[in-house]
Amino acid sequence: MNKTEFSEEEWLFEIAPKDKFFSLNLKEVWRYRDLLMLFVKRDVVTVYKQTILGPLWYLIQPLFTSVIFTIIFNNVAGIKTGDTPAFLFNLGGVMVWSYFTSCLNDTSDTFKKNASIFGKVYFPRLIVPLSIVISNLVKFGIQFLIFVAFYVFYLTQGMKMQLTTSTLFFPILVAIMGILGLGLGMIISSLVTKYRDLSFLVGFGVQLLMYVSAVMYPMALLKEKLPDFGWLIEYNPLAYVIETARYMLLHEGSISISGLLYTVAVTIVVFFVGLLIFNKTEKSFIDTV
Amino acid sequence: MNKKDIILKAENISKQYRLGTVGTGTLSHDLNRWWHAIRGKEDPYLKVGETNDRSSKGNSDYVWALQDINFEVNRGEVLGIIGKNGAGKSTLLKILSKVTAPTTGVIKSRGRIASLLEVGTGFNPELTGRENIYLNGAILGMTKKEITSKLDEIIAFSGCERYIDTPTKRYSSGMTVRLAFAVAAFLEPEILVVDEVLAVGDAEFQKKAIGKMQDISKSEGRTVLFVSHNMAAVRSLCTRGMLIENGKTIFFGDIDETIDLYLKSSIFSFNSNNYIEFDEKEAPIQISKFEVSSLNLKGERSNSSGVLMGNILEFSIFVLANQAYNNLKASIIISTASGTRIAAIRSHEITDFIFDSKGDFVFKATASDLKLMPGDYVVTIALAENNTTIDIKEECLGFTVVPNDVYGTGRIPKGNLYVYSDAKWELNQK
Numbered sequence: 001m002n003k004t005e006f007s008e009e010e011w012l013f014e015i016a017p018k019d020k021f022f023s024l025n026l027k028e029v030w031r032y033r034d035l036l037m038l039f040v041k042r043d044v045v046t047v048y049k050q051t052i053l054g055p056l057w058y059l060i061q062p063l064f065t066s067v068i069f070t071i072i073f074n075n076v077a078g079i080k081t082g083d084t085p086a087f088l089f090n091l092g093g094v095m096v097w098s099y100f101t102s103c104l105n106d107t108s109d110t111f112k113k114n115a116s117i118f119g120k121v122y123f124p125r126l127i128v129p130l131s132i133v134i135s136n137l138v139k140f141g142i143q144f145l146i147f148v149a150f151y152v153f154y155l156t157q158g159m160k161m162q163l164t165t166s167t168l169f170f171p172i173l174v175a176i177m178g179i180l181g182l183g184l185g186m187i188i189s190s191l192v193t194k195y196r197d198l199s200f201l202v203g204f205g206v207q208l209l210m211y212v213s214a215v216m217y218p219m220a221l222l223k224e225k226l227p228d229f230g231w232l233i234e235y236n237p238l239a240y241v242i243e244t245a246r247y248m249l250l251h252e253g254s255i256s257i258s259g260l261l262y263t264v265a266v267t268i269v270v271f272f273v274g275l276l277i278f279n280k281t282e283k284s285f286i287d288t289v
Numbered sequence: 290m291n292k293k294d295i296i297l298k299a300e301n302i303s304k305q306y307r308l309g310t311v312g313t314g315t316l317s318h319d320l321n322r323w324w325h326a327i328r329g330k331e332d333p334y335l336k337v338g339e340t341n342d343r344s345s346k347g348n349s350d351y352v353w354a355l356q357d358i359n360f361e362v363n364r365g366e367v368l369g370i371i372g373k374n375g376a377g378k379s380t381l382l383k384i385l386s387k388v389t390a391p392t393t394g395v396i397k398s399r400g401r402i403a404s405l406l407e408v409g410t411g412f413n414p415e416l417t418g419r420e421n422i423y424l425n426g427a428i429l430g431m432t433k434k435e436i437t438s439k440l441d442e443i444i445a446f447s448g449c450e451r452y453i454d455t456p457t458k459r460y461s462s463g464m465t466v467r468l469a470f471a472v473a474a475f476l477e478p479e480i481l482v483v484d485e486v487l488a489v490g491d492a493e494f495q496k497k498a499i500g501k502m503q504d505i506s507k508s509e510g511r512t513v514l515f516v517s518h519n520m521a522a523v524r525s526l527c528t529r530g531m532l533i534e535n536g537k538t539i540f541f542g543d544i545d546e547t548i549d550l551y552l553k554s555s556i557f558s559f560n561s562n563n564y565i566e567f568d569e570k571e572a573p574i575q576i577s578k579f580e581v582s583s584l585n586l587k588g589e590r591s592n593s594s595g596v597l598m599g600n601i602l603e604f605s606i607f608v609l610a611n612q613a614y615n616n617l618k619a620s621i622i623i624s625t626a627s628g629t630r631i632a633a634i635r636s637h638e639i640t641d642f643i644f645d646s647k648g649d650f651v652f653k654a655t656a657s658d659l660k661l662m663p664g665d666y667v668v669t670i671a672l673a674e675n676n677t678t679i680d681i682k683e684e685c686l687g688f689t690v691v692p693n694d695v696y697g698t699g700r701i702p703k704g705n706l707y708v709y710s711d712a713k714w715e716l717n718q719k
Binding site for chain 1 (some may be wrong): 387391398410416424425456
């Protein structure tokens with residue numbers, strides 16, 4: 001009855017059933033930035049606790065994967081990696097690839113894994129996937145250091161240094177990889193709340209995806225050997241990122257501006273679709289999960 | 290009333306839930322909704338929802354956990370929300386703390402809301418107490434700076450100084466709760482939502498917690514919404530109350546009136562029956578009936594829930610057993626109408642029962658020394674095997690003790706007390 005007395009600005013906020021089609025409260029996310037950093041710290045620190053090797057586990061996984069790839073794909077199958085030592089070639093690919101997969105895998109069960117917290121307290125749910133992407137970035141940083149160490153080692157063994165100005169853009173490439181993983185992860189995490197099937201699909205789907213993402217071979221090789229399936233890799237934005245990463249770091253393979261533009265476009269679309277679905281899900285997932 | 294004083298306002302809040310398994314038939318319902326929508330009709334499933342009475346079986350798959358809840362809370366007020374289990378209290382708190390969105394209606398707020406739906410949310414057992422204070426504080430909406438400035442107070446309030454740099458997985462459950470409550474107590478939201486935190490922790494800590502909540506509302510002028518089954522705590526803390534039953538507001542107003550109404554209307558009825566019968570379930574053993582009667586000094590039994598002061602109370606727990614048990618214990622707990630427990634009569638402290646066949650049994654307890662003052666009392670009964678509770682009926686039956694000339698002096702004991710005693714007075718010259 002006295003509704004007219006209340007102007008809308010007087011209320012700090014409202015809780016209503018359905019918000020606008022797209023409501024992203026970045027201000028709120030910013031207010032919770034300390035929580036973001038604490039989540040990152042928790043994720044990074046608790047992994048070491050009560051293990052003997054501690055952070056070394058971050059290194060063991062890419063190193064062993066690269067060793068096995070080198071043996072199988074380069075020594076047994078005979079894939080040529082140009083002037084670059086095969087091990088370094090693989091290490092570069094595996095490093096970037098595993099950043100993507102860990103972002104995707106960890107964000108894809110955001111709702112399921114945090115159901116108990118989400119069921120009790122409100123904070124911008126976006127904080128959780130964001131913290132995952134950042135803590136994986138820390139992990140990636142550690143892996144990058146070991147890559148640099150091997151790079152220096154091979155330089156002393158007589159490898160030619162081939163860094164170009166394009167190397168400077170490497171961080172942008174990492175960001176694209178992270179955002180793409182985040183976007184896909186958000187889409188999957190939202191759908192998983194209703195359809196649990198997806199979590200199984202992601203598990204092995206990601207493994208299969210690796211084989212068409214130019215992780216252990218140059219992009220040109222697949223197009224040359226399997227011209228009929230060349231489109232498979234040409235439409236895969238991940239392949240461009242990995243190929244370009246190797247170009248920037250090792251001057252191996254090629255760089256395709258149109259391919260990269262395509263990748264950026266896909267990343268942006270996936271990221272915003274992810275945000276949209278994530279935003280819609282966070283309002284009511286607690287009733288279905 | 291000054292409109293500036295209203296800090297929180299709920300308008301027509303409703304929440305619908307779908308019963309049964311999510312995922313079966315959702316597609317057909319979605320299609321039906323869509324079919325109604327394109328013909329410009331109302332959502333058919335918003336209509337069929339029934340009120341949420343969990344004991345009676347409904348025809349619809351949809352229920353309204355909350356229906357048209359309207360209320361206003363003023364700044365600095367402590368609102369007690371009471372109601373039976375499943376009445377919708379927690380759903381309301383979940384909506385208030387933005388954990389889930391309402392189906393219809395809107396809540397408007399002038400202040401930040403922080404919830405204590407369950408303390409210790411987000412505690413990571415691997416992290417130390419100190420690290421968990423930061424993590425938990427941040428989850429509840431504090432910034433790192435705010436936490437740092439209050440860290441010493443939080444640690445002191447929790448009383449866990451010695452363990453503060455030990456991982457919380459080494460803490461006892463009580464210590465974890467103390468630490469968690471300490472963090473929450475130093476939050477500074479304008480509106481604090483508290484659900485049943487007082488159920489944990491020892492007496493000293495409960496006192497501390499209630500005191501802290503009083504401080505928050507009285508001296509700091511902040512608003513608290515408090516949900517609890519502990520009527521004594523609700524009465525001492527709250528200024529106003531809201532009674533919810535089956536998802537609807539039954540009463541909103543003065544706290545004492547609310548509590549009286551709750552006690553009188555929803556759990557049991559005073560001065561009507563002296564027994565209560567329970568629905569039969571498919572359980573191996575269950576309490577089927579509970580009865581209170583009293584014996585006067587001549588041994589005459591009275592079957593009324595109005596018990597004359599000085600009469601001996603008799604409690605009978607009727608049990609239906611489909612199998613044999615060897616170590617069965619029955620407990621009777623008597624509480625005042627406001628929820629304070631005053632006496633427990635436990636079979637295993639007195640005797641052991643051989644219970645080696647199935648069938649109908651009656652556990653009968655005669656409390657000859659329990660001298661209750663006039664007033665309303667409620668009884669909770671429980672059945673346990675060894676240390677496992679098999680069946681429990683919380684505050685299932687009430688009885689009233691009516692005044693009587695127990696001392697035979699024509700002077701009836703008076704006062705707002707729970708027990709009296711037979712006594713012999715002497716006056717001697719030294």
